[in-house]
Amino acid sequence: MKPMTTLNEARFDPHCLNKYATLMAAGNGYLGIRATHEESYSQQNRGMYMAGLYHRAGERDVTELINLPDVVGMDLEIDGAIFSLLSGEILDWRRELSFSSGEVMRDVLWRAPNGRRYRITSRRFLSAAQKSLFAMRLSITPLHGAAQIKLTTGIDATQTNSGRQHLDEISLRVYDERYLQGVYRVQGSQIDVSIGCHCTVTHAVNRISAVNRKLLQHATAHVAQGETLCCEKICWIAGDPDHTHDGFEAQNLAALKTAADRGYEALLDESRQAMAPWWRQSRVELDCDDAQDQQALDFALYHLHAMTPAHDERASIAAKGLTGEGYKGHVFWDTEVFLLPFWPETARQLLRYRWHNLPGAQHKARRCGYQGALFPWESARTGEEETPEFAAINIRTGQRQRVASALAEHHLVADIAWAVMRYVDITGDEAFLQREGGELLYQTACFWISRTTEVDGHLEIHDVIGPDEYTEHVNNNAFTNYMALYNVANALKHGPAARLTADFKAKAADFIARLRLPQADSSHVVPQDDSFFSKPCIDLSRYQALAGKQTILQDYSRAEVNEMQILKQADVVMLFYLQPGLFTPDVQKASLAWYLPRTIHDSSLSKTIHGIVAARCNDPQTAYRFWREGSQIDLGDDPHSCDDGIHAAATGAIWLGVIEGFAGVSVEQGLCIAPRLPQGWRRLRFPLCYQGIRLTLELTPTHLTMTTSAPLTFRLYGQSVSFSGQGSWAYQDFI
Ligand code: BGC
Secondary structure (H helix, E strand, O other): OOOOOEEEOOOOOHHHHHHHHHHOOEEOOOEEEOOOOOOOOOOOOOOEEEOOOEEOOOOOOOOEEOOOOEOOOEEEEEOOEEOOOOOOEEEEEEEEEEOOOOOEEEEEEEEOOOOOEEEEEEEEEEOOOOOOEEEEEEEEEEOOOOEEEEEEEEEEOOOOEOOEOOEEEEEEEEEOOOEEEEEEEEOOOOOEEEEEEEEEEOOEEEEEEEEOOEEEEEEEEEEOOOOOEEEEEEEEEEEOOOOOOOOHHHHHHHHHHHHHHHOHHHHHHHHHHHHHHHHHHHOOEEEEOOHHHHHHHHHHHHHHHHHOOOOOOOOOOOOOOOOOOHHHHOEOOHHHHHHOOOOHHHHHHHHHHHHHOHHHHHHHHHHOOOOOOOOOOOEOOOOOOOOOOEEEEOOOOOOEEEOOHHHHOOHHHHHHHHHHHHHHHHHOOHHHHHHHHHHHHHHHHHHHHHOOEEEOOEEEOOOEOOOOOOOOOEOOOHHHHHHHHHHHHHHHHHOOHHHOOHHHHHHHHHHHHHEOOOOOOOOOOOOOOOOHHHOOOOOOHHHHOOOOOOOHHHHOOHHHHHOOOOEOOOOHHHHHHHOHHHOOHHHHHHHHHHHHHHEOOOOOOOHHHHHHHHHHOOOHHHHHHHHHHHHHHHHOOOOOOOOOOOOHHHHHHHHHHHHHHHOOEEEOOOEEEOOOOOOOEEEEEEEEEEOOEEEEEEEOOOEEEEEEOOOEEEEEOOEEEEEOOEEEEEHHHOO
16 A cells, blocks of 8 residues: 555644644544644633534524543643643644544643753554544653642543533542542433543652543643653543443443553554554555645545545534534434445444434425425434524524525435435445335435425425525425435335335325426526526625535525525536436536536535535546546635534545546446546555455556456446456447
């Protein structure tokens, strides 16, 4: 394997505290821990989250992913000076996240305000081998004479979600004067989280305190010049979002003791070994002119691994993964459309999350006057609708703007059905299709059938929001209608036999026959909805230059934006991405060109999708420009690009853009490959799993080479190829 890349923070910049806390966050699918510095900064938001652990603080609040007590913080006082990078001088600096091991390292040569110099180095990782294990190491070497050092660290339960506290302190204990353990209960429940830590500090005298929700160890040490004080902190963080079993405290204490006995290096080694096979099975390797492209891919895969709760099918992936509090940790369509295709095994489990939550979706459908399942636009653990009712308050008028998505952004229902079929096409998992998949298809189809309005003998879908959230309450959104059609057609084909009654079949057939499907106009452009073409269009270039920041809303109200041809994100283009076979290449090209000047890309879900569609339209250079911009949404220069968490969907899209865009992989009645590498990409290599067959694909600008674990038939630029073992093909023989 090519050497793995790293992510480096080139210099300490207080403006970027939260950006790098997100970018370098640790995660193992169970826990996510923001990469905040050990020492405190008032702008820095600490965060530790457990997948699926949500709570609602009050009647008027929204359910949110709980920010757990902090274990990362350490206060250092050296020779009377409080260590902070905002004082004194940074003489030397290195901060790096290793994608392969997940270890974050910081090495600082610091001159204190009193002129004394110290080398302060820290390392930390969240274990890939033991999901509850987090370990840290900090060393301080005085370079300017002996030093008196005070170090305070432990468990700080004053953490909140922007002021909202979700946990009650149940017990605080210190065992053997060495093991600290706090048990915290999710308010109003019987769910406990146990956080333990063991901290050894060389040369030190220790004292323990428990005051104001902080359980702390205070170490004081005298360290000679050139000697090094080492602090090793091993933490064990455990809980189950559904129940707490007997013996929970004792069990976690024992696990902490065992881990602490093994020490940082042995635990890191174990974690590295657990990660290595994952990287071997997943890595996308690239030889190209710009090293940032490989880095973006490593970054994406690192975070996809970190955010995916592979251990728990009642949890899904939040829009910000486990890296921050943005979107309150809620789950959107992002999971099914941008994140699901990644690993077949996990995809199944994430679909089962929806299947488990069918009762909530059926309840919402009934509440809104429909049948079947209307999945919540935003969900947490229970499948209830969690979308906040109101957006930010207008403090001048006191008015709150209603969030319309929960009321009308119904395309999510069909997106889930699409994901079911996509999963089945890729894996061939008939057992899933017959049980969970079929039921999901059927329940979602029933919703669509009940969602129509009859107009002039046609069935129409009124008052919806498509993917473009700047255009609300429209009729016959093309994306929604075509996706609903796909949903119902597949339910008819694959729904469970017991569900396919004559009545259902007749209704489904009628829906398919009479549903209004927006058609391309004489310029080959598909209308986004019934009214879109009649709206005025304005020059959006200055808003596009600041894509992602929603600056248009500073100049126009949402109602005004709604009355213009302004797209927040891909809508018709999104439909082309999901169902490429529906429209001719001419229609796709013409529509792409028409919608581009009208799209701001204010959502991170937009650019890479445009890139994939451009690649399919045989324009790899435009595709690359979009992919590149999409890949830099979090990684780019903006100091606040991801303060409140990673853009999870955009991270998934980095992978999708390469596999589906440049390698041209798709599954349409079998595996299809149609490579279109951008200029400067000399070699692209990645693994895939198709119908249980493990494949490795290697692409150059002229050839495809593939190895397979079983005989395989696929289509290269539309022509059928069968082979076994290894094969190599020149594109020119197929185009
Ligand atoms: C986008 C949605 C997306 C959500 C979460 C919004 O800004 O418009 O499409 O699901 O963010 O990522």
